[in-house]
Amino acid sequence: MTIDLDEYYKIIRNCSKCAMCRNMSPWDMGSLEFKDICPSGTRFLFEAYFAPGKMEITRALLDNDIQYSERLEHIIFACPLCGGCQAQCDEVNIIKPLDVLQELRIKYVKAKGPLEAHAKFAESLKELHNPYNEPHENRLNWLPKNITFNEDAKIAYFVGCTSSYRREEIAKAMVNVLDSLKVEFNILHPSEWCCGSPLFMTGQIDAGIELMKHNLEAIKEKGIETLVFSCAGCYKTFKETYPKYVGDLKFNVYHFTEFIADYFKKNDIKLKSFPKSITYHDPCHLGRHSKVYEAPREVLKQIPGIKFIEMERIKENAWCCGAGAGVSSAYKDFAYWTATQRLKEAESTGADILTTSCPFCITNFLETSKISKSSLEIIPLIKILEEVIK
Amino acid sequence: MIDLSLSDKHLEVYSKLEQIVGKEYISDDPSIRIVHSRDQSPFANLKPIPPEYVVLPENTEQIQEIMKISNEYKIPVVIQNTGVNASGACVPEETGSILMHLRRLNQIIEIDDLNMSATIQPYVSYADLQVETMKKGLWLPSPAAPSTVGVISNMLFCGMTWCMVKYGYERRSIICMTWVTPKGEIIKTGSSAVGNVGKFWWNGPGPDLKGILTGAIGELGICTEMTVKLYPWVGGSQLKPGELAENTKILTISFRKGERMIKALQELSRANIAVALTKMPLVWSIMGIPKYLETSKKMWEKKEQIEPIMNYFVFVCIQGITSEKQIEYCEKIVRQIAKETRGMVIDPETMSLPLDQFDPDFKPEENLSEFFRAKISPRIMRFKGGFMPAFFPQEPIENALKSAELMENTLKDSPIYPQDLFSSCVVPVDMGHFGLHELDIFYDQNSPEELKACLDFAVKVQRLSQSEQDTWPPHSEWRSYHWDVVKDIPEFAILKSKSEKIKNLFDPNRIMNPGKWLK
Ligand SMILES: Cc1cc2nc3c(=O)[nH]c(=O)nc-3n(C[C@H](O)[C@H](O)[C@H](O)COP(=O)(O)OP(=O)(O)OC[C@H]3O[C@@H](n4cnc5c(N)ncnc54)[C@H](O)[C@@H]3O)c2cc1C
Numbered sequence: 040m041t042i043d044l045d046e047y048y049k050i051i052r053n054c055s056k057c058a059m060c061r062n063m064s065p066w067d068m069g070s071l072e073f074k075d076i077c078p079s080g081t082r083f084l085f086e087a088y089f090a091p092g093k094m095e096i097t098r099a100l101l102d103n104d105i106q107y108s109e110r111l112e113h114i115i116f117a118c119p120l121c122g123g124c125q126a127q128c129d130e131v132n133i134i135k136p137l138d139v140l141q142e143l144r145i146k147y148v149k150a151k152g153p154l155e156a157h158a159k160f161a162e163s164l165k166e167l168h169n170p171y172n173e174p175h176e177n178r179l180n181w182l183p184k185n186i187t188f189n190e191d192a193k194i195a196y197f198v199g200c201t202s203s204y205r206r207e208e209i210a211k212a213m214v215n216v217l218d219s220l221k222v223e224f225n226i227l228h229p230s231e232w233c234c235g236s237p238l239f240m241t242g243q244i245d246a247g248i249e250l251m252k253h254n255l256e257a258i259k260e261k262g263i264e265t266l267v268f269s270c271a272g273c274y275k276t277f278k279e280t281y282p283k284y285v286g287d288l289k290f291n292v293y294h295f296t297e298f299i300a301d302y303f304k305k306n307d308i309k310l311k312s313f314p315k316s317i318t319y320h321d322p323c324h325l326g327r328h329s330k331v332y333e334a335p336r337e338v339l340k341q342i343p344g345i346k347f348i349e350m351e352r353i354k355e356n357a358w359c360c361g362a363g364a365g366v367s368s369a370y371k372d373f374a375y376w377t378a379t380q381r382l383k384e385a386e387s388t389g390a391d392i393l394t395t396s397c398p399f400c401i402t403n404f405l406e407t408s409k410i411s412k413s414s415l416e417i418i419p420l421i422k423i424l425e426e427v428i429k
Numbered sequence: 430m431i432d433l434s435l436s437d438k439h440l441e442v443y444s445k446l447e448q449i450v451g452k453e454y455i456s457d458d459p460s461i462r463i464v465h466s467r468d469q470s471p472f473a474n475l476k477p478i479p480p481e482y483v484v485l486p487e488n489t490e491q492i493q494e495i496m497k498i499s500n501e502y503k504i505p506v507v508i509q510n511t512g513v514n515a516s517g518a519c520v521p522e523e524t525g526s527i528l529m530h531l532r533r534l535n536q537i538i539e540i541d542d543l544n545m546s547a548t549i550q551p552y553v554s555y556a557d558l559q560v561e562t563m564k565k566g567l568w569l570p571s572p573a574a575p576s577t578v579g580v581i582s583n584m585l586f587c588g589m590t591w592c593m594v595k596y597g598y599e600r601r602s603i604i605c606m607t608w609v610t611p612k613g614e615i616i617k618t619g620s621s622a623v624g625n626v627g628k629f630w631w632n633g634p635g636p637d638l639k640g641i642l643t644g645a646i647g648e649l650g651i652c653t654e655m656t657v658k659l660y661p662w663v664g665g666s667q668l669k670p671g672e673l674a675e676n677t678k679i680l681t682i683s684f685r686k687g688e689r690m691i692k693a694l695q696e697l698s699r700a701n702i703a704v705a706l707t708k709m710p711l712v713w714s715i716m717g718i719p720k721y722l723e724t725s726k727k728m729w730e731k732k733e734q735i736e737p738i739m740n741y742f743v744f745v746c747i748q749g750i751t752s753e754k755q756i757e758y759c760e761k762i763v764r765q766i767a768k769e770t771r772g773m774v775i776d777p778e779t780m781s782l783p784l785d786q787f788d789p790d791f792k793p794e795e796n797l798s799e800f801f802r803a804k805i806s807p808r809i810m811r812f813k814g815g816f817m818p819a820f821f822p823q824e825p826i827e828n829a830l831k832s833a834e835l836m837e838n839t840l841k842d843s844p845i846y847p848q849d850l851f852s853s854c855v856v857p858v859d860m861g862h863f864g865l866h867e868l869d870i871f872y873d874q875n876s877p878e879e880l881k882a883c884l885d886f887a888v889k890v891q892r893l894s895q896s897e898q899d900t901w902p903p904h905s906e907w908r909s910y911h912w913d914v915v916k917d918i919p920e921f922a923i924l925k926s927k928s929e930k931i932k933n934l935f936d937p938n939r940i941m942n943p944g945k946w947l948k
Contacts, residue, residue: 049875053814055469057575057807058513065556065576066670066798071537074557084454084485084532085461086512092464099463104431110458131807 042135044142048101054094054134060124061089063356073351073384076123078359078377079114087114090124090136097143107151115140115147116154117373119366120240121359122327144242156369157241164246168232169200170368179228181207186214192225195263197277199270199398200233206398212425213269213295219428220302224267230257234273236324239280241365251281258290265291267298269421271325271397272363278329294325295421296334296396303341310427312344318390319347319420320381320404321357322397335396335420342427348388358384360395362403378407385415396420431466431477433459436525439481442502446484446527449494454485454533465509465520465528469815471872471880472517472910480507480521480528487533489609489653496613496651496941499527505943506611508647510551510582513574516817516908518586518646522944531579534653537561544629546604548656551581558657559802560667568662568801570596570705576802581655585643587906589865591705591746591800593858594698596660603639604631607654611936618642621656628656641931644907647942649935661750664801673797676749677704678756680763682772684741687830693770695826697745698861700766702759705746705800708829708855743772746800813871815880819887820853821906822894826864829855835897836868836890843886888914909948 044051062068063076075081080089087096096114099105118140125137153161160170167175181203196217202210217224232254238247258266268274274294281288293301302308319339325331332354339347352358361367361377382404385393393415395401404417435457436442447455456462459479466479481504486492499506505526509519512530521528535552542565547558555571558580562568570592572583580599588599596602605619605628616622618638620630631639642649664674673679684690690708697706747759767774799805809816820836822828833853853868870886872879891914915921925947932939932947 049873050814053469053810053874055515055807055810055815056512057515057810058511058577059575059804059807062554062556062577064670065554065802065804066668068556068560069667071553071557071561074560084530085456085464085483086509086530087461087464095464095467096460099431099460102430105433105459105463108458108460110456111460114460131805132811 042138042142044097044101044139044146047139047142048098050134051094051098051101051139054091054136055132056091056095057131058089058091059131060091060127060136062127063123063352064127064130067356069351073358073387075380076127076352076356076358078121078123078361078373078380079118081380082373082376083113083117088118090128090134090140093118093140093143094134094136097139100143100146107147112147112151112154115143116241116365117370118364119323119359119361119374119377120364121323123323123356123359126327126355141240141242144240145244146242148242153241153243154365154369157237157243157365160237160368161243161246164233164235164238164250168250169204170233170237171200171204173204175229178203178231179226181210183211183214186218188225189223190225192223193262193264194222194224195258195261195266196224196226197234197266197268197270197273198226198228198231199268199273201272201398201402202269205402206419209269209398209401209419209421212419212421215425216295216299216421216428217267219425220299220306220308222302225261225263227254227257227261227263230254230260232257234276236272236276236280237365239276240363247280248284251276251284255281255285255288263290265293267293267295269295269396269398271322271329272399275324275328294329294331294334294396296325296338297331299424300334300337303338308428310342311429313342313423313427314344315392316346316348316390317392317394317423318350318385318388319353320350320360320385320393320395320400321354322395322400323357323359323363325396326354326357338420338424339394342423346390348390350384350388352384360397360400360403362399367399367403374403375407375410378403379411382408382411382413382415386413390415392416392418394418394420394423431463431479432524433462433479434524435481438502442498442504443482445498446482446495449491449498450484450486454487456483457481462528465507468512468517468520469515469810469874470517470817471815471883473520474815474874474880475877475884478521478524478526480526481524482527483530484527485530485533489607489615492529492609492651492653493613493615495527495529496609496611499940500612500938503938503940505940507942508651511554511577511579513578514582514586516906518908518945529651531651538654540565540567540659541628542567544627545659545661546628546656547659548605548628548654549580550654551579551652553580554578555580555583556802562659563662563664563668564666566662567659568664569599569602569657569659571802572599573803573806575807576804580657581652584655584657585652586646589856591707591744591856593856593865594703594706594860595701597859600643602658603643603655604628604658605656606639606642606652608642608650608652610650611938611941616642616650619656644946645932646908646945648932648946650941663748663750668798668802670798674748674801676753676756678747678760679797679800680745680747680760681775682743682745682763682767683775684743684770684772686771687741687833689770689772690741690743691827691829693743693766693772694855694857694864695861696766696770697743697763698826698857700762701860702747702762703745704748705744706857708741708743744800809869809871813873815872815874815883816869817872817883817887818867818906819870819883820866820868820890820894822866823858823863824866826855826857826861829864829866832866832894833868835894839890839893840868840870840886843882843889884910907946909944909946912948
């Protein structure tokens with residue numbers, strides 16, 4: 040189950056403010072320039088924006104020492120819930136600041152309602168089952184003509200809203216890759232609705248739970264045993280969030296990087312060369328939230344010709360793209376600022392390409408790179424796979 | 430309820446401060462202020478007071494301007510740097526204060542590799558400095574506080590490392606300082622005081638001002654820039670987690686008898702071969718080793734099994750600074766001293782045996798970087814939520830056993846955990862001229878009784894050691910409450926009156942970090 044803030048009060052109060060959560064692990068630090076881990080604190084600077092500050096604020100709210108204010112709203116929501124703080128805290132203490140922050144949002148929404156920007160996508164989700172205000176019947180517009188689904192397949196691809204409506208190239212690449220690998224698969228459409236991630240992450244859990252129930256029912260009806268995702272956010276929602284409410288899922292969930300890494304291990308497959316230097320961004324929902332760090336690297340390392348260069352902040356220490364948890368809709372500038380920091384770090388590796396395995400990160404990087412005039416090519420990992428598997 | 434009311438002159442002061450730092454860098458919002466009303470210490474937990482304004486100056490000039498405003502309105506200013514003192518040193522003592530956070534002063538201004546020094550701003554941490562200097566074959570040892578604490582604030586506040594046997598207290602590494610006095614004037618110390626001759630000399634011209642300014646817990650002003658010594662580093666350009674630094678070896682020696690361990694500590698210090706040397710307390714070793722809280726707890730419950738090899742347990746770290754052969758030579762000496770003092774040099778395999786049964790995944794090498802760049806020291810907080818060094822004497826090494834006994838006996842009668850968590854470490858300093866002894870006690874921050882008991886215990890043990898042992902109370906982390914502990918000692922009355930005079934000279938309006946050093 041999720042944590043109950045009142046019950047958790049004593050742990051929150053015991054945060055020692057050792058502040059290890061402000062920076063990446065000191066043992067892994069490579070430079071002064073790329074050592075921050077908390078986008079919210081690093082950007083807004085007041086201690087209140089770092090996790091120890093937010094723990095104190097939670098305590099103060101529970102003790103009725105402070106009331107909700109515009110600033111408090113900003114502190115609670117101008118944070119991509121990347122979990123960088125929790126990854127550091129887990130090494131030294133037991134506070135679980137990310138879990139506390141998620142609950143704090145739920146508490147806030149119960150008291151004050153969602154932020155305007157978040158209420159907007161919630162409305163769209165209610166009516167159209169996606170946060171982008173797009174007609175549900177267009178959800179499959181991206182589908183290449185050559186692809187057919189196997190209605191009896193036990194494997195299904197959960198496309199997700201961002202790949203369906205905003206990053207169609209990812210959805211296309213995903214089905215092309217599965218098709219090239221001769222995987223028999225199905226999709227849930229028209230029963231696929233948003234996974235609910237935007238709602239769960241912005242404190243609107245009741246509406247999130249409704250979407251969850253619908254999706255789980257649809258999966259059961261189709262008799263799906265394995266669900267594969269191209270979106271890190273959907274994957275995390277199924278893998279980590281749903282079980283908090285319904286216990287064990289009765290089917291397997293795989294991010295495509297896990298699925299393909301496993302496929303490569305079991306099958307001898309010849310890949311085309313991709314002679315480029317590449318760096319990889321760990322999406323928070325795949326990395327820190329779901330603990331999938333190796334699969335994308337294994338996949339990349341299988342591709343001949345690739346020169347793989349790591350950034351300084353990787354895996355548990357990765358710097359967030361900045362878009363998640365409702366930041367991109369409510370605080371666009373902040374989302375771009377955070378992505379700019381990551382682009383700078385990626386550029387500093389000397390790589391030609393920045394790749395990642397989450398459509399939401401990709402979107403934020405692409406939008407930001409236009410503004411910051413980044414020299415990097417930003418290519419989804421699944422697109423690279425599509426090219427080398429063809 | 431915490432008092433968040435505002436003073437009569439609030440708007441006037443706010444607007445003046447805003448003019449100095451800019452709109453984005455000042456706040457009086459309750460949610461910004463409340464965060465600074467408390468830290469994990471019993472002091473601040475029992476008496477939480479929020480500041481009235483939180484400001485984030487960008488540079489020395491802005492800090493000077495803020496001090497002028499605070500003098501004009503007689504408003505206390507509390508300085509916070511990395512804020513990890515964990516003892517209420519950045520929590521206001523009075524309502525209406527300005528909390529000046531130094532986060533924006535975060536630059537390494539220069540690394541002078543030829544003369545082995547670095548000039549830094551306050552928010553630069555040991556970890557920050559090390560990552561850049563190690564690339565150039567230089568370093569400054571980090572304290573056992575998380576290495577993310579500021580170098581400057583640590584040096585001014587406490588400054589103890591595992592490497593004190595060789596490099597002394599961190600303060601010894603201060604070369605020059607730029608200092609804003611409480612009146613807003615600038616003082617430069619060392620060779621930086623005399624124009625552009627360079628930053629290489631710390632003493633004078635005239636009296637060593639640095640000696641006065643450090644240790645006053647921010648009550649005499651704000652250091653905005655410091656030049657520090659760096660030392661040769663041969664461990665590689667970057668730490669590799671899970672691996673010991675290059676050209677480095679750590680030997681652990683177990684003793685059955687305390688007297689022999691003390692002898693070994695003295696001999697090892699005098700031989701001048703160790704980079705780091707310490708008697709590690711049992712609880713710290715256990716807390717530091719396994720990754721998860723549950724494992725540490727299980728181990729603690731079975732501590733009798735582990736204690737025989739862990740109680741008198743000495744870590745010696747050696748490095749081949751001049752050549753690879755140096756390691757071989759140093760190791761020979763360590764082994765020789767261990768033999769003479771009848772200590773057992775434990776190889777890592779043997780050490781992991783008793784610990785393996787609690788955590789099969791236990792890998793001692795995971796923590797090998799801790800001596801150089803501390804990360805896991807806050808694990809000490811996991812047991813109870815709060816910890817406090819109750820006793821912190823600097824004393825001749827041979828006193829360590831007697832003090833340990835004294836402390837243990839006192840702790841046994843104390844209401845805080847007489848049954849567990851006795852923890853004390855001994856770190857030789859300056860080639861063994863003296864040692865640092867630390868006893869930590871643990872409490873739950875949710876329990877007012879435990880918080881109070883902690884304070885009472887700390888005072889009691891200090892008094893006792895004063896009367897029975899003639900041991901110095903802490904001087905590297907002197908806090909205002911210590912004056913109470915020593916109030917019956919005539920020499921301290923004189924010292925206090927002199928300290929008051931210095932304070933009045935620097936800070937006639939008594940606005941700078943009040944209540945931290947003097948009462
Ligand atoms: C688990 C743990 C282990 C620890 N172990 C050690 C240890 O081994 N060795 C050790 O030395 N310490 C240790 N400490 C104590 C403490 O964390 C450090 O000494 C730390 O460096 C002090 O806090 P800070 O640097 O974050 O400074 P802050 O907390 O920001 O400030 C400390 C004090 O200095 C004043 N100050 C800050 N900056 C300035 C400035 N620029 N000019 C003037 N005054 C200033 C502040 O007002 C405050 O009074 C430990 C703490 C913890 C939590």
